Amino acid sequence: MSVNQFQFGRTKSVAKRSKKYLEEALYTRLFREGSEEASVRHKLNQFLKSHKRVYKWEVGDTLKKLRDRKLYYPALKLSETMTKRGMNKMVSDHAIHLDLVAKTRGIAAAENYFIDLPESSKNHLCYGALLNCYCKELMTEEAEALMEKMKELNLPLSAMPYNSLLTLYTKTGQPEKIPAIIQEMKASNVMLDSYTYNVWMRALAAVNDIAETERVIDEMKRDGRVAGDWTTYSNLASIYVDAGLFEKAEKALKELEKRNVCRELSAYQFLITLYGRAGNLIEVFRVWRSLRLAFLKTANISYLNMIQTLINLKDLPGAEKCFREWESGCSTYDIRIANALIGAYTKEGLLEKAEELKERARRRGAKPNAKTWEIFLDYYLKSGEFKLAVDCVANAISIGRGDGGKWLPSSVVVRRLMEHFEQEKDVDGAEGFLEILKKAVDNVGAEALESLIRTYAAAGRTSPVIRRWLKMENVEVNEVCMKLLEKISVE
Known part of the structure; x- marks a missing residue:
């Protein structure tokens, strides 16, 4: 397939394209029967065998959706096949491809891909993608050396590569290195983003410096360029809960609610979990009702989160009631939700109830998994x-x-x-x-x-x-x- 068969803008409508093109958007085709990997791979193979054409923007959007769902193998196959068929890769495409190679074939394969790239494609995005791979693999020496190389090449550095290093130091138990990175960012006029502030706060909390954590929040407010979002306040609330400062935690949770203007599911789930950890059962049920009103269909993950929270609060009758509500209306019987209640039963010595629930789940098509x-x-x-x-x-x-x-x-x-x-x-x-x-x-x-x-x-x-x-x-x-x-x- 030649290069000109891919459109580089969104000016061409999917609905108006000719029969030689795929009759619907590529991502719609791939996810028509759900996002299970087997189904997506099958649909992708059908598309590739058909030799139908698609616009380049579709490939980009499809790759993003596949990566969001952690479907890295089909994403890599799509990227590689489209390249073989003539799709020109921009530098950002190379960075995405490198990340996919690392996730599916390992860091050595990603390094080889980077080495084989033409020098003109090795810009800050590709270097940043490789740096992120090193950080995810907790390869501290390699990550630090690559960051120094990026500085030597005078590549334009945003907060992103610094954030990768901050995450690395957090995961490897080196929070003491984080303040120096923050100071370097400030000295280099690299603007701190909300992720930077969140990791910085966590690092301070890890050494039990709550006062300094609060100073970071104040600095962010004074800076004015970065507004604290719901993630920032869920982070702060979690820090307060860990420190046993429940009154301050609940104030942070109220701020979290104010900032969840887009009604993000994750924010509701954080609220439920954190109110639960603060021991406030009334607020747990209040937020649960808000979540139910915000979404037409309550997701399995939301039920799982609520049931786990109630179990942690020793409200087994409440967890059972929530479970029955889910069980009566679920389209897919999720063994994870059954496992939550099975675990609660066994901890209470209620083996007969646990066994009965395991068998009921089996009858509904949810076989016991390793966790069960x-x-x-x-x-x-x-x-x-x-x-x-x-x-x-x-x-x-x-x-x-x-x-x-x-x-x-x-x-x-x-x-x-x-x-x-x-x-x-x-x-x-x-x-x-x-x-x-x-x-x-x-x-x-x-x-x-x-x-x-x-x-x-x-x-x-x-x-x-x-x-x-x-x-x-x-x-x-x-x-x-x-x-x-x-x-x-x-x-």
């Missing part, structure tokens, strides 16, 4: 029902995580189960559990194998394979276990 089994696992460990706990581990490993990744029990869970088998001198139970564990991990680790050796010794049993197992896993056990190994190993 994790909830029951926690209950059975606490109640000493170890066989059932092992079954939960097996089920969770079999299902895996929702993102396609493997589910792994925590080291605490593994240790607790192996200690039980050791105490009970249950060699068969220990080996059976480790066989289940090996379905999810390449190596079960020295700690688990040392426990197995001690279990064999306690049971007075010998093993012809345990030495080979240690060798296969390339594990070295401690001195005590080496002595026990001499006793239990037989050829």
Whole structure:
């Protein structure tokens, strides 16, 4: 497909274009049957096979919508295919493509893409995209070196690359580095944006400097160029809640409400969560009613947030009532919402109710996921029902995580189960559990194998394979276990 088959403006109407073009906007076609990745990939493949033409602005809008929904693989495929068919990439397009490569193929692939770009395309946007990738991967040295390179090249720096560094320092537990970045921005006449102020406030809160946090808010107000939005005040309210300053938190929440003029769902959910953390059940229900009035259909995520808040406030009857309301009208039975109530039941020792809800969810088409089994696992460990706990581990490993990744029990869970088998001198139970564990991990680790050796010794049993197992896993056990190994190993 040649370059001139892509339109670079929005002057051409989708409705008036010829039959050689796609008969509807590309993003409408891709999301016609929902935003599940399998459905979007199918629709994208249909479009690519059809060789229909689209305007360039459609590709840009579609890529934005795919990225917003974290559908990075189809987004990358669309970007790559359109480039092969002749769509000219602007510098901003290169930056977006680099970000997609990093998210789907890893940081090394993103670096190679950047290196292969012509020098004319390596402007502040592409450098900034690579910097953001380093920061997301918590690659501090690489991020700092790239930022210095950007300064050496005299690239125009906005708040964005600085914000990436601020986020990096926050995530890596280095809030002490943030004030210096703020001072550098001011010295370089880089205008602080609302994100900068929010991260700055969080960094100060992390070192319990509430007075300085309040000074940042005052500075933002005096500056006048950046107006505090609802995110700023939800951030401030959260800081106050964490500090136990509930009266100040509620004042910040009132400011949050004033600034939610666009009726953003996230703002309502923050209000519900933060009023809940402040222990104000009356305000939780008031905001919930406002949310219900603001949107024609209440989203699953809103019900989940409300139910979790009520559970945290120990209002189980209120959570059950909210759940029944959702269950009676939901079009898709969301296992996450059922899990919230199942978790509340197990914590209260109401196992029968938890089991009944799990089965009801299954009948409605929502199969238990790894989180469901994790909830029951926690209950059975606490109640000493170890066989059932092992079954939960097996089920969770079999299902895996929702993102396609493997589910792994925590080291605490593994240790607790192996200690039980050791105490009970249950060699068969220990080996059976480790066989289940090996379905999810390449190596079960020295700690688990040392426990197995001690279990064999306690049971007075010998093993012809345990030495080979240690060798296969390339594990070295401690001195005590080496002595026990001499006793239990037989050829």
